[in-house]
Each structure stands twice: as C-alpha cells, then as structure tokens.
Amino acid sequence: MHLFGYHRPALRCLRVRGTVKMGMSDQPKLRIRVEPERCQGHNRCHAIAPELFELDDYGYSRAAGDGAVPPRLEDKARLAVKNCPEHAVHLTKGG
Amino acid sequence: MSARAPSKDWATDFDHTDPRWIEDPFPIWDELRSRCPVAHTERFQGAYFPSRYADVREIAYDTEHFSSRRVVVREERIEPPPPSPPITSDPPDHRLARMPLLPAFNPRAVERLTPRTRNLCMELIDRFIGKGRCDAAVDYAQHIPTCVIAHMLGVPEEEGDQFRLWIKQALEEGIHDNAKTLEALKEMTAYFKQEIAVRGTRRGEDLISFLLEVRHEGKPLDEAGLLGTLRLLLIAGIDTTWSAIGASLWHLATHPRDAARLAAEPELMDTAVEELLRAYAPVTMAREVIKEVEIGGCRMKPGHMVLLSFPAANRDPEVFADADKVVLDRAENRHAAFGLGIHRCVGSNLARMELRVALEAWLRRIPQFRLEDPQAVTWSEGTVRGPRRLPVQFST
Numbered sequence: 500m501h502l503f504g505y506h507r508p509a510l511r512c513l514r515v516r517g518t519v520k521m522g523m524s525d526q527p528k529l530r531i532r533v534e535p536e537r538c539q540g541h542n543r544c545h546a547i548a549p550e551l552f553e554l555d556d557y558g559y560s561r562a563a564g565d566g567a568v569p570p571r572l573e574d575k576a577r578l579a580v581k582n583c584p585e586h587a588v589h590l591t592k593g594g
Numbered sequence: 595m596s597a598r599a600p601s602k603d604w605a606t607d608f609d610h611t612d613p614r615w616i617e618d619p620f621p622i623w624d625e626l627r628s629r630c631p632v633a634h635t636e637r638f639q640g641a642y643f644p645s646r647y648a649d650v651r652e653i654a655y656d657t658e659h660f661s662s663r664r665v666v667v668r669e670e671r672i673e674p675p676p677p678s679p680p681i682t683s684d685p686p687d688h689r690l691a692r693m694p695l696l697p698a699f700n701p702r703a704v705e706r707l708t709p710r711t712r713n714l715c716m717e718l719i720d721r722f723i724g725k726g727r728c729d730a731a732v733d734y735a736q737h738i739p740t741c742v743i744a745h746m747l748g749v750p751e752e753e754g755d756q757f758r759l760w761i762k763q764a765l766e767e768g769i770h771d772n773a774k775t776l777e778a779l780k781e782m783t784a785y786f787k788q789e790i791a792v793r794g795t796r797r798g799e800d801l802i803s804f805l806l807e808v809r810h811e812g813k814p815l816d817e818a819g820l821l822g823t824l825r826l827l828l829i830a831g832i833d834t835t836w837s838a839i840g841a842s843l844w845h846l847a848t849h850p851r852d853a854a855r856l857a858a859e860p861e862l863m864d865t866a867v868e869e870l871l872r873a874y875a876p877v878t879m880a881r882e883v884i885k886e887v888e889i890g891g892c893r894m895k896p897g898h899m900v901l902l903s904f905p906a907a908n909r910d911p912e913v914f915a916d917a918d919k920v921v922l923d924r925a926e927n928r929h930a931a932f933g934l935g936i937h938r939c940v941g942s943n944l945a946r947m948e949l950r951v952a953l954e955a956w957l958r959r960i961p962q963f964r965l966e967d968p969q970a971v972t973w974s975e976g977t978v979r980g981p982r983r984l985p986v987q988f989s990t
Binding site: 539540541542543545546554556557558578581582583584585586 | 693696697699700701702864868925926927928929930932934935936938942943
C-alpha cells in the first residue's frame with residue numbers, strides 16, 4: 500500500500516503449528532516482531548499477550564525484550580498475530 | 595425529518611437514512627456484497643458505499659485519493675467543512691493534531707478510569723433495579739460514556755443532556771439540515787471557549803488544561819484547531835460508546851443463551867467484547883474522493899463522498915466465518931470497529947473499557963433480561979448506529 504511505501508512481507512509471516520522438539524521445550528523457537536510503520540496502536544496484541552509486547556506512551560506496540568517467544572506463550576503469540584487489524588504483528592522462526 | 599422518497603434500489607440509489615436501512619442494514623449489505631460490491635447513489639450530492647472488507651480497508655489506507663476533510667455524508671456539503679482535527683485531518687497535518695491526544699487515551703491512562711466507571715455503572719443500576727424494568731439505552735448506556743468523557747474533559751457531568759442534544763443535531767438531524775449542524779457546532783464552540791477562559795492561567799488535571807499546555811516547536815495549538823479537537827472529543831466520546839453498549843445489551847436481551855453464557859463465564863468477556871464490537875460496530879466514517887480512482891471495479895469521481903462502513907466490512911463472509919452470527923468465543927478477530935490505518939479511533943482503549951465494565955456490571959446484577967416490547971426499540975440514524983429506546987424487563 501502506497502501509504503507505507505512497501506508491501507506487507509507476507510512470506511515472513513510464518514504459520515507454525517506447535518510441534519516443538521522434545522528436550523528443547525525451554526528454548527524459544529519463535530520471535531515476535533511488530534512493524535512500527537504499520538502499528539496504529541489498536542492494542543490488541545498487548546491485551547492478548549502482555550508478556551510479549553510493550554507499549555510506548557502513545558500506545559504503539561513493540562516486542563518486549565528481544566522478541567523471543569517462550570514455548571508456553573506460543574499460542575498467545577499466534578493469537579496476537581491473528582487479531583492485529585493492521586497485520587503489523589509477525590511471528591518469525593528462530594530463537 | 596421531512597418525508598423522503600424511499601430508496602428504489604440499494605445498488606444505485608442507496609440511502610443510509612432510509613428507515614429500512616436504519617432498522618436492519620445487515621441484509622442490505624449482504625445483498626450489495628454479492629451484487630456490486632460498491633453501491634452508488636445520486637442522493638447526498640453523489641456518494642459510494644463499498645460493502646466488502648477489502649475495499650473498505652483499501653480506502654482507509656489510501657490518503658492520496660481520499661480525504662478525511664469531510665467525515666459525515668450529508669444531504670448537502672458544508673462549505674468550508676468544519677475542522678475537527680485529527681479526524682478531519684489529512685497527512686501531513688494529521689500526525690501533529692493526533693499525537694498530543696494519544697497519551698491521554700493509552701491503556702494505562704484508561705485503566706485509571708476503570709474503578710470510577712464501575713462505580714458509575716453500579717449507581718445507575720441501583721436507580722432502576724428495584725423496578726424490574728428500565729430503558730437500557732436511556733437509563734443506562736447513554737450515561738456511561740457521557741459521564742466518563744465529561745470527567746476527562748473537566749466539564750460538569752450534569753450537562754450530559756445538552757451534550758447529547760448537540761450530537762443529535764450535528765450527526766442525525768443535521769444530516770438533512772446543515773443549519774442545525776452549524777448551530778450545534780457554534781454552541782459547542784462557545785461552550786468550550788468559556789471553558790478555556792475559565793482555565794485562564796490556572797490549569798487543572800483535565801484534558802482541556804492538558805491540551806492548553808501542549809507545545810509544538812514552542813508554540814501552543816492554534817485556537818481554531820483546539821476548539822475543533824474539543825468538539826470532536828465530546829462528540830466522538832459519547833454516542834459511539836453509548837451505541838456499542840446499547841447494541842450489545844440488545845443482543846444479549848434477544849439471545850438469552852449468549853447472556854447466560856457470558857454471565858457464567860466471565861473470563862470470556864474480553865473475547866466477547868471484541869465479537870460484539872465486530873458484529874455491532876457503531877461507527878460509519880466517510881471520505882471525500884479527491885482524485886479519480888478505481889475501487890472494487892468502480893470508478894470513483896472526485897467530489898463524490900464515500901460512506902466508509904466499518905460495520906459492513908465486519909460482516910464480510912470473505913474475512914469472517916459465520917460473519918452474520920455472534921460467536922462469543924471467536925478467537926481470531928481482525929475486526930475494524932475502530933477503523934483501520936492512520937485514523938484508528940483515538941478513544942478505542944476507553945471505549946473497550948467502558949463496554950467491558952458496563953456489561954460486567956449489568957450481567958452481575960441482571961443476568962437474565964429480555965425486551966419488554968420489541969416494537970418499542972428504536973435505532974439511531976446515519977453515522978453512528980445504536981438503540982436509542984431499549985425497554986427491557988427482568989426479575990432479580
């Protein structure tokens with residue numbers, strides 16, 4: 500869309516269904532990312548997964564810390580992606 | 595409202611103030627989605643109605659071909675359009691008008707208003723619970739956002755009737771009569787000029803004082819812009835959330851299984867609130883076409899208006915499974931009730947809090963209720979949709 504000057508990187512928005520290798524369950528497999536150019540401050544992601552996102556004073560969201568998603572929060576992370584009206588939240592592979 | 599010719603064909607002669615559209619717009623939007631999908635009318639000096647989510651989204655993001663300088667589709671254009679920044683602002687001015695407002699409406703600021711809002715809801719319920727009946731729109735829903743925004747602005751809550759009258763004049767009756775709109779805007783401007791004067795150099799904790807303190811590159815907001823913003827906060831903060839609360843209560847009154855489930859499973863509330871916002875999104879915005887463009891196969895001509903229906907987008911089956919059903923535990927819900935793109939409703943966190951608290955308080959005290967008389971329910975006209983008469987009965 501011209502407003503943002505670039506297209507949504509749909510390929511990077513991985514849909515990973517929860518098969519985590521045994522013995523590795525504490526290692527983050529997924530990383531959350533919020534595109535600042537797309538976030539409009541709807542606050543859906545933070546409401547769903549406050550552990551994974553932080554808001555600035557203006558209400559815009561960014562990934563908490565380095566964005567690594569602990570395995571126990573993967574379902575919440577996926578829900579955050581799928582409830583962002585602006586398609587600004589992405590889940591990428593790799594801890 | 596004077597008698598109007600009924601719409602002959604929704605696709606080529608739509609009228610969003612037609613009584614049939616006001617009463618039950620959903621089948622009309624379904625028909626348009628399968629037929630057009632962008633409807634047009636020569637009424638309102640020319641306007642389009644995109645019915646699909648994809649087209650609404652594209653327009654909301656496109657500030658090159660569409661301007662926000664007019665956000666209400668009226669019988670005749672008001673010249674020049676009255677500014678209410680930031681909702682009527684386009685880039686690049688938009689950002690400057692919007693940013694100062696955001697901290698006052700962020701989730702932390704809104705959270706501080708929650709206990710007060712809950713007390714207010716309980717007090718309102720105390721007034722009618724003994725009677726076994728009430729008008730859920732008049733006795734309950736309409737007071738909640740009015741009191742909250744009056745508190746935020748630092749103006750008397752007792753003037754709520756006056757605020758609601760201005761809104762009705764500007765957004766309902768005023769659609770067909772610009773003089774009414776202009777009169778309401780003039781009165782609101784005078785009201786806020788007085789509020790600004792009262793604050794003089796002695797500022798309080800309220801939003802008006804806060805906006806008087808805002809500086810950009812050392813300069814305060816210009817007076818016309820500030821007055822426009824204050825009018826906007828009052829208008830946008832009241833009948834929108836009143837409508838969302840009322841429509842949600844209407845749904846629960848007419849769907850007792852949903853009411854029982856929500857009363858029994860309070861942990862479902864956040865998800866349910868999003869679903870009720872999707873299904874009964876109250877606010878339809880508008881844009882003015884400023885450059886010719888094709889949307890959904892329809893060539894849109896400069897000077898015509900676009901009714902930007904987030905409520906219709908939210909009912910698009912291409913995006914939402916069972917779009918016409920309320921699914922209280924719908925887990926994936928990218929609804930557009932608060933708009934999309936740069937004009938995302940500044941008050942969305944506040945509206946969500948008010949809706950959630952209003953429903954929680956109601957269901958705790960009145961878990962079972964039904965419409966007293968379905969024929970007595972009336973819906974508002976035009977830009978913001980919600981019940982204005984909603985008589986309900988209950989035993990407690």
